[in-house]
Amino acid sequence: MTPSSPPRGTARPAVGRPPWVLVVPAVLGLAFLVLPLAGLLVRAPWATLPERLAEPQVLEALRLSLVTATVATAVCLLLGVPLAWLLARVSFPGRRLVRALVTVPLVLPPVVGGVALLLVLGRRGVAGQWLESAFGVTLPFTTAGVVIAEAFVAMPFLVISVEGALRGADQRFEEAAATLGASRWTVFRRVTLPLVMPGIVAGAVLCWARALGEFGATITFAGNFPGRTQTMPLAVYLALETEPEAAIVLSLVLLAVSVIILASLRDRWVSP
Numbered sequence: 001m002t003p004s005s006p007p008r009g010t011a012r013p014a015v016g017r018p019p020w021v022l023v024v025p026a027v028l029g030l031a032f033l034v035l036p037l038a039g040l041l042v043r044a045p046w047a048t049l050p051e052r053l054a055e056p057q058v059l060e061a062l063r064l065s066l067v068t069a070t071v072a073t074a075v076c077l078l079l080g081v082p083l084a085w086l087l088a089r090v091s092f093p094g095r096r097l098v099r100a101l102v103t104v105p106l107v108l109p110p111v112v113g114g115v116a117l118l119l120v121l122g123r124r125g126v127a128g129q130w131l132e133s134a135f136g137v138t139l140p141f142t143t144a145g146v147v148i149a150e151a152f153v154a155m156p157f158l159v160i161s162v163e164g165a166l167r168g169a170d171q172r173f174e175e176a177a178a179t180l181g182a183s184r185w186t187v188f189r190r191v192t193l194p195l196v197m198p199g200i201v202a203g204a205v206l207c208w209a210r211a212l213g214e215f216g217a218t219i220t221f222a223g224n225f226p227g228r229t230q231t232m233p234l235a236v237y238l239a240l241e242t243e244p245e246a247a248i249v250l251s252l253v254l255l256a257v258s259v260i261i262l263a264s265l266r267d268r269w270v271s272p
Contacts, residue, residue, distance in 0.1 A: 037255065044252055045245045052249040060227050061235035062253065068143065068231060069211040072150035076158045076207045081200060084162035085188070106156045113152055114220025121148065121221075145222035146229050150211035157210055158203035165199020166192070209261045213254060 045052060052058060087099055105113055121128040121139045131137040139145045173195065177187045193200070215233040222229040224238060232250050239247040 040248065040251055040255065044248050048245070049249060049252075052246060053253075055246065057226060057235065058246060058249060061230055061232045061250065064143070064146070064227070064229075065212055065231040065233075068146045068150055069208050072147045072154060072211040073158075073204055073208040075147065075151045076155040076211075077200070077204060080155045080158040080203075080207075081162055084159045085166060085192070087159070088163045088166035102159050103156050105153050110153055110214065110216025110218075111220050114149060114217035117145075117149060117152060117217065117221040121145075140221055141223040141225065141229060143222075143228055146218055146231060149217040149221045150214045153214050153217050154207040154210040158200075158207040161199050161203030161206065162196060165196035165203075168199075169195040205261055205264060209257065212257060 083102065087095060087102070118125065118140060120126050121131070123129060123132055123138060123140065128139065131139070139148060169192070174187050174191050177191045178184075182190070212231075213233055214231070215237070218229070218231060219234055219237075224230050224234045226235075230238070232254055236247045236250045236254070239250065
């Protein structure tokens with residue numbers, strides 16, 4: 001009986017004894033990634049963890065982080081899904097350049113992103129001084145500034161995920177709907193969005209997780225004011241110098257969120 005061949009694109013598992021020249025650095029790499037997390041779990045104040053989580057500054061930082069990350073994700077969905085559709089479905093001059101610009105925040109140091117936001121949206125920025133003079137709106141060092149900083153660094157995750165889903169979707173369904181008389185907006189709303197919804201959900205989850213953990217752009221553009229701009233990563237940084245146990249508790253919360261995110265996306269990003 002001939003064994004069935006694995007599906008195309010599926011890697012075969014290694015057969016036989018793996019070479020030590022690969023096993024040793026692989027184990028060292030695994031230890032390098034896991035040991036710091038294990039140290040965090042070992043040093044955690046488990047006996048006083050419920051009391052630590054109930055402290056006002058911890059709850060305030062957690063509440064602000066959840067609210068701003070959720071609002072930032074909503075902003076990314078509102079702007080990022082149409083941008084991904086444009087990159088995936090419309091051919092226009094300079095599309096490669098636009099795609100490169102969209103992905104710049106992925107590799108740009110977050111602090112540099114915060115400085116760039118200050119230069120544009122600050123009180124003396126290109127657009128910031130106009131917003132203040134015309135509408136009395138000041139964005140730096142406010143909760144809205146936190147949302148903007150988080151959306152800036154997180155949106156590329158959503159755009160890349162949705163664009164990939166759009167490129168992989170079967171366009172014959174959209175063409176059939178258009179042939180039957182559906183308008184472009186109806187096709188997009190009733191056909192395209194359901195087709196790429198798994199990619200949108202995955203991108204939104206990654207976007208939310210990235211916004212939740214943002215530090216550099218937030219502290220540069222919005223500052224570190226408790227109750228107004230101090231998110232969990234900023235609270236960890238501040239507590240590390242004065243109250244290390246509180247920093248560990250906040251770090252555990254962020255670690256738990258990261259594990260939950262990876263577990264929820266396992267079927268999409270990790271092959272068994």
